[in-house]
Amino acid sequence: MRGKWRSLLLAGALSVMPLTSAGVATPAQAEQRTQARHTVTYDQYSVKVDGKPLYVWGAEFHYFRLPSPDAWRDVLQKIKAGGFNAVSLYFDWGYHSSKPGSYDFTGTRDVERLLDEAERAGLYVIARPGPYINAEVSGGGMPAWRSTQAGVNRTSEPEYLKAAREWMSRINPIIARHQLTRGTGSVILYQVENEYQGGRHDADYMQTLIDWAKEDGIDVPTFVNDGGANQNWVSGKGAPDIYGFDAYPQGFDCKDPDTWKNLPDYSYVNDWKPESPLIIPEAQGGAFDPWGGTGYQDCAKLTGTDFTRVFSKMNIAAGVSGQSFYMTYGGTHWGWLADPNAVYTSYDYGAPINESRQLTEKYQEFKRLGYMVNSVTSLARTDKAEAPTPSDDALRIDRRVNPDDGTQFFTVRHADTRVKDKDETTLTLKGADGDYPRVPQQGAITVDGRDAKLLVAGYDLGEKQRLVYSTSEIMTHAKIGDREVALLYGRAGEAGETVLRYTARPKVTVLDGDVTTTWDAERGDLRLNYTHKGLARVLVNGMELLIADTAETAHWWRQDTSAGPVLVRGPSLVRTAEQADGTLKLTGDSSKAAKIEVIADAKKVTWNGRDVAVTQAPRPVELPALTTWKYKEEAPESAPGFDDATWTTADHLTANNAALNGSLPVLAMDEYGFHHGNVWYRGRFRTTGAATALALDAKTGNTGQYAVWLNGRYLGSSGDGAHTFDIPAGTLKASGDNVLSVLVENAGHNEEWGHDYSKEPRGLLSAEVIGGASTLTWKIQGNRGGEDPVDTARGPYNNGGLYGERAGWSLPGFPDGNWKSTTLSGQAAKTEPGVRWYRTSARLDLPQGQDNALALDLAEPPGGSTSYRAEIFVNGWLIGRYLPDTGPQTRFVIPKGLLREQGDNTIALAVWSTKAGAGPGSAKLVDLGASAGGIKVGTVAAPSYDAKTYAMPAAGARVTVDAEPFLATGTATKVPVTLTVPKDAPTALNVDLSLKVPDGWTATTDDTTRFGRVRPGDTVTADYTVTPPGDPVHYAVLSATAKLTQPGRPGTVTGVRAVQVPPPGLSADAYVSDLTLVKAVNGWGPVEKDSSNGEDAAGDGRPLSIGGTTYTKGLGVHANSQVRVYLGGGCTRFTATAGVDDEVGDGGSVSFRVVADGRSLTTTPVVRGSDGGTGIDVDVTGARWLDLSVDGDGDVSSDHADWADAKLTCAGGSS
Template sequence: MRTPLRARTARRVARGVTVALTALALGSFGLTAAESAQTRPHAAEPTHAVGHDNTALTIDGKPLSIWSGEFHYWRLPSPDAWRDVLQKMKAGGYNATSIYFDWDFHSPKPGVYDFKGIRDVDKLLDIAKEVGIYVIARPGPYINAETDGGGFPGWLVTQKGKARSTAPDYLAAADEWLSQINPILARHQLTNGTGTIIAYQVENEYYQNTGDGHAYIQHLVDKARADGITVPLTGNHNGLFTKELDIEGYDAYPQGFNCSSPDKWQGLPDLSGEKKPGEPLFLAEFQGGAFDPWGGPGYDKCRQLTNGDFEKAAYENNIASGATMQNFYMAYGGTSWGWLASPESVYSSYDYGASIREDRQLTEKYLVNKRLGYMVQSVAPLTKTEQVSVAAPQNSALQRRDRHNPDNGTGITVVRHKDVNNKAKDTTHLALGGYPSVPQEPGTALTIDGRDSKLLLSDYAMDHQQLRYSTSELMTHGTFGPRDVALLYGRHGQDGETVLRYADRPEVQVISGHVQQTWDPASGDLRLNYKHDGLAQVLITPPGSTPLLLLLADDATADTYWRLDTPQGPVLASGPELLRTSAYDNGVLKLSGDTGKAANLHVVTGTPATSVTWNGRPANGALDTAGTPLAGPGPVTLPTLGGWKYHAETPEAQPGFDDAAWRAADKQALSADNYGFHAGSIWYRGHFTAAGTETAVKVDATTGRGGRYLAWLNGTYLGSSDDATHRFDIPAGTLKPGKDNVLAVLSANTAHKQDWSADDSHKEPRGLTGASLVGSAKQIGWRLQGALGGEDLVDPVRGPLNTGGLYGERHGMHLPGYPDDAWPSVSLPDSRKGAPGVSWYRTTFDLNLPKGQDVPLGLTFKDDKAKNYRALVYVNGWMVGLYVNDLGPQTTFPVQPGMLRTHGHNTVAIAVIGEDANVDGLGNVSLEAYGNHTTPLHYRDIASPGWSAAVYRDPQATADVRIDAPDTIARGKSGEVTASYTPRRSTAHDASLTLRLPDGWTAEPEAAQRLGNVPAGSTVTRSWKVTSSGGSGPWSAVLSATGRSRDGSADAATSVASPPAAPGAGTHDLAGLDFLSTNGWGPVERNTSNGEDAAGDGRPMSIAGTAYAKGLGAHADSDITVHLGGKCSRFTASVGVDDETDSAGSVTFTVLADGKQVAATPVLRGHQAAVTLNADVSGAQVLDLVVGNGGDGNAQDHADWANATVSCAS
């Protein structure tokens, strides 16, 4: 999905692919899914030619409309539920689904890929073939999708080359992924006759119209073809790559993503200009919902923003623009379980306000989409239309858009209000079908409700009938054996008028309802007039021709009808909540589906059936007028969650915790991805020898939106923050001068950012990025620990994104079978007061839901929002979501089928991370049912490995390594570095000690020293003269030592300060000084605005019309760090949003001196006058200039530090 140009945070323009299947293909898919992931053989089946002409996709030369919905299998980790959703989509009018294939979901480390179990995409595509739904495959490599890293695996973060470019290391990794996924997709192409893939999207929302950008896309095209992809290659790059691709698509999200104002419409675009010569107009993603961020209004508001009224108006408007391929993003969103959710856009739920809810329940949007999808698949002339000019409606408040098929004259007319926010009910008459004023019946009119839209057909050859026009909308039609059937619908109580033309007067029988008929012998027109009220049935029998059964319904009645096609012809049924399948078997019509309450089944068929079954039971009365009664679901009683067990952990915060086996932070960066930890929480423990003069700790961290970090010093809690830089004051009596002190930081991260703008934003660090002591130059040596095993998964079934590095996660407290018998019992809500940190709550419950019923369940939290805590929610070992009590909005967490054992024993484990000095206990947690339906489907339990004492334990260190170095080594100068090695349990044979230095640093003697055999408990020490590099470079350098023996290795690391010289006496423009920076968009610019994503592309700075020649141009979220060395006393600047945003943007400015806030602004917005900052920075070693995003995302947040200066003494 996409974000408007330069709207950096509100990323994706909602997704939708429209695919209309014809009966040619709908009834011919019959392969049964097998179990093997890679080697499933396929029976020989007819191949098909998939191509396109100027207006439509073609299959075997026949054009068809594509009515598609987006579906993400990786957000629904239950293969049986894949069938449920795909069947619902097929029944709901979709003839295709667009599917991202998520690299991140399948690859925990380079060269390792998993396509088994919940990752078995062979099975997914077999199910799609079995259901009879086409697939638009979208394997990336980049997918965006509001998912972790935009689909890039965590291990890609550390690559040096720029992603989404021709950088060799990136292309090698991308080719590795494509070499895995492309052969699977190739096996399931319609062109082979072995699947239903009809299109393959190359990359995603890629807008780099450069030589390298085109070379990159061509590389992916060549790779796809080399890997056996033969279907058309598509894109959603808004027309940039027509040369490389077969069909270029366009993304459009006209409602945007602010669900806080769900009743405000933004306008409906005319997208006809996006059609490319020789290609159909393909809306690769059109808005089918909206994402919702942390602290947002919730998905019910997003569903209201994109409700059925919007769908009807927008999708019909697209048809009026000539779109024959539409994909709606999303049809079903699902759950971003584990750490799938990209935090700048979404939280755990990816409901998206879609037509099918996260809990798989159907909505009113689904029913509107069904009516439109059925129509698009029925009316073949829609695949080739041209825009025509006609007389405007008689009512000037309304507008019409018209097209006609040049081959057969079929006309389509879309009527709605000119003002999309007009809620008035208006009536009008139209010139339609050659008639100057329609409707013709005196006293009637065409009614358009507020925000309604109507798509009317005229001059249409409807099977064996000639439809002159109808003011009712067509839902579906077809030939059912000896007669034609057409279903027309309209708003309840509104007038309807339908005119059919016959050579001779037909016999008209009104079977039910009130329908007035008028025959005009001169023209041969049969005019029917009626009001839409329930269902009227009219049988029209023309002499010597095919009869027509005309069903005239209001919206609610039309919604009860379902159409599915079989090789023997179409089946039309009404009554049940859902019709899943229809098939003939030796004359028996076998139907399956769901009911949410008792219903009456009526069936219209063309092929005679000896009998009818419903979910395997006789339903012969369905063919009769009376129909067959269907039972609703039986009642379900859910258990109350009780018997909770409680355990407080956080031993890592205590100074005596043994961290020797943790990973030493031996790289020139602290962020977790550098050490193979790519998901969830990360623990850091920093050791330093205190001078006794330290007054505070300054911590730099990037946890992601919705993330937070907590800090302890020597076991004393310092507090928590979500700031990029935060100063924690050291409480009196906490330091241990001259001794080892331990700074412990729990970085409760959210997932990685996406890379929508192809600027490597997915590489934004997670975890600590730096830390320093205020009051001394003492340096800190760090160790860190994330998920147990890191990239070498200990739980490959659940995969790389299920857990992080909490103590309880590393020891399996989230898993079934963990021994919690010794934990104390508690009840919820828990009134206890605990210490800050992590505590666990566990309980179990049994379920035995009625067989043949689908009862979607979830967990609901209820607590006082003033309590500051977050909770990781696990069910049977699966992290179903992250609950942030004081941020929200998510309070209920659906548990997808298979994760939950509906006929067995279940375990709930909740890890609460409390941030307050006196942490309140967990609030109420309950089991909630979202629906109750009879169903033919059975959801099998997915594999959920339990606890194992052999697996879930901390690794043990074989030796201790220590490294000591000067706190500072000036650039180009030398200092003595000492390292020691002490075996723990047994003699270390053939031991060695190796010093590792940054690039450009040297050591004497050689860095690698042999130690021989070292007895257990003995310590061997080596020293080196170390010389730092001269010139520019990092302000601090990491030195590390590794001890090795036959038994294993151990390591340690420390930092040495090597800052640039402090500014000299005088006043200095910051643009002329060395600085370090992080920036939300491109680099920080000197003496210009931020501009775009390249260095040097900014404009002259201007705030509210005032130009500035000097300063720094930044973009939220940003941190500019300047070394002052205690020599400066005053900082000044004029700050504001740069005028290049054209009044957009909202930012905050904060000035920190050694982490202490010395100046700040409120939220400043575009075109607001500059604010002058004048801050005392006396004695500060480090100055930080921080730009925040104003609390509403960082779109257009161009921030100027104009005339930024520091005044310094010698």
């Protein structure tokens, strides 16, 4: 019946030919390594390969969200099998660089392998190396270490360009080596920057990136991805070759997924750059879901199959010849990879391939369209043409015509894409095949609500197979052996009509289905009429016409081999096809047993290496219950006696980050090389009065939090921002050091959507002792190794600074034998605020020869508290963050390759509770489904626990510096330096003490500083006389060092003490603008004395003016601002007139806040430019420090605020 075609089974290997016209160089052909060079050019219609037009049908995939190189092949093969001819790849700078000058392209960062895999899969590559990528990742792909450097990101400022050149000089040559033009890869397009718009328009920067690319060997066309159709970088300096833009018409609010927007017609963009093709590098393929969202099931519905049909076909109607769909596979934000403001752990995106790598219904729609654009090559070169008027004005018809062969394309849809009505129309057709006043001739074209059809007329389906028109859509067609095959489809139950042209009446045989035929001898037309239902088969003059409904098309797959195309029906997925010596080898997956039909010019067919006629069903997956856990309390850092001698001293006095100006010391975690996850701070202080509270400020990012302990007592927790913690009675020590411990969670760095937004500080920013002013001496500890992480396989994003992370508790092989056994539900009710760890082992014996997808579900016990969060580790990989009080995620996909599918697996939970009785009640492994077949994915190589690597450091001796928190200018004071050898430590020999003081200070001693032996339990002390300079010092660190030998090895132990040297206390009335500003942080430019904020330079302000009144004294600032002055306890009253300066008119919206010794005295309501002045009069009796803060209310560009006539009334009266 079909000659050499067989109903057999698939088997496989590598796809070696594309779904494009013969003679076009393809990735698969290049994979044969012929070293043939090819051309990639473009014209006004399309990208061209070797001079032939290519409709780019791309799929976005991000390797960094799938930490399993073997699994990259799985996804890429699915992308290719789904009809895509290109894959779009972001390259994440921060993912590869933990510190300046350090770049890792191995393991899960091996982009050479990634590009090889894309080529092997038969996919062209669209390379997008940034430097900025956005992508809902931390920092938008900017390495976190950039937050500590000067130079505004994404500008031509030299400091930024130096850093960016580091990255580009490494990634560009890799991309260049894989260009199709070199015959050694499949890269055909190169993106310059990403979504570079708004206030940023630095043409020198864009041109520099283009010049670098050329210098580094990039010779394929360059393009821009505008952040919307905004006409940025269309022409002029810095404009790449091709203009492209984002298109996300449905937006990202998934909570009401049935509500559509009226989708836009982008045809107007053709006029902006008519010499180049119209491409959409990011066409909406789904949507991300934020913390607290409704879940990706709603995003999948919002951007479902119906949206895909309408949106992509509208773009074709608009003349778009390149669409790449973001995302096609989303993946997982493992580790601390996510942008905290946008997304949680899952990045499923409602994409065609879901997070667990399984195909969705939407995938099938992309496949139908992809097969069409790849086989109907005339689509890549079309002009807009006059369209027929629909017979129903609720509908709209667009028409495009290929200028070379006359093929016509009609897009039929509703004029308002939001409607759900079903309507019908006919159309008139004129062309080389004659005029048809009514198409279809029988019945009508039915268009359901939220549907669109792409119809073809005047097209050669093959040799002597002329398609006059069809109201069915073409899925694919090909010549297989000596016969043409065409697969058409339509919605189930809708009528279809296809007209074919012949010189003589053809022989027609209806093999299956209900199809009627009519012959028009005058025209030479064979008309077929039918209703789309299942699969109909018709033989017409050597062509097999397959007419399917949309559900049936899901069973069909096309692969192209060196011997020609093949069509396969039956499996869940056909991955690859290889034909040689008459044998067709197919590989693929099956979710159930099913007969496979193959249409191929082959004598023999194998499926996954076996001669079988039916696919296999996957075998059942049995998973162990996670009932018994090992348990251990954590957070020893909260105890006052914890040894932090080996921690980093937080003593920086300056920072390049303008947001940290005036903060002393600089506490932000990035400044000390700790960029991801949790970080601990320990501050020592002595009280100088009756302290009542602690005022802390921390930046955690969205969903982050911090918790506070004082002398081991838990004070509470807070989210991002400032919070005051009361000090319970009896907590403070009357003499000696008090220890403040603060655990801060850095939820990630912002994307770079504004002026250095990604540089927003993270960690603790400030701490004040209310009612007992003091100076705090700080130590900081984040992830082990900081910018040199000890675990390079999992990389810098995998771990933060929890004690258990630094000690290796998340890793397989950690000896937890002495931990307590428990159950999650039994332990949850017993917990106190703080951090604890749970570990369990799961032995798996999953069926081999199939693709198993697993996840971990977490839940609270019945009635349990959600006041906790958990980090989830699988075999040492941080696969997710669980925030039950925020949601929505409770199920965490375990990326393929992280589990040992035949062996033991370690699951660890780091649970941070902020209230008693809060914790998970259950954790369960879940089978997400399996398919027989798949590809071999090995366990990703990563180290297990090593006792030497993860031994917690401990100093064999301790050095303390005993100094008062406040010293007087130019006045000598005694500072004892003491070395203590703990009782359980070895004897210290050849001890040599010294004290280092800042420049301009002096430190002398007459005491002995060298000691031959200090035994365990003993101390030695040397008293130094320290004299600060005559001028005030806002913050200084006295650092003592003991050089010693212990035992047998020389070493160094340090101890520090922070002090302040304030100005003399005020003894007479004074204007604030006449005082020394101990701290002066300003949102734009410097704080101005006795003038307005003006512009960004010092002294460029105008006379202070509020509500038409001019003031000669005061401060001009810009939100957000903080000014601090020292009072010394001698003042009683502060007065000022606060308001927005008249220089910004009615703009600006700010609030003013007055704080004394960390205690808030007043906060004004929001003040706007039209409000005039607000009087402030507060009691400051006894206060040592006064802070004047201005906070913005959104209108930051006009937040010029004045503290007019800001005056202090102090003892002694006016001066």
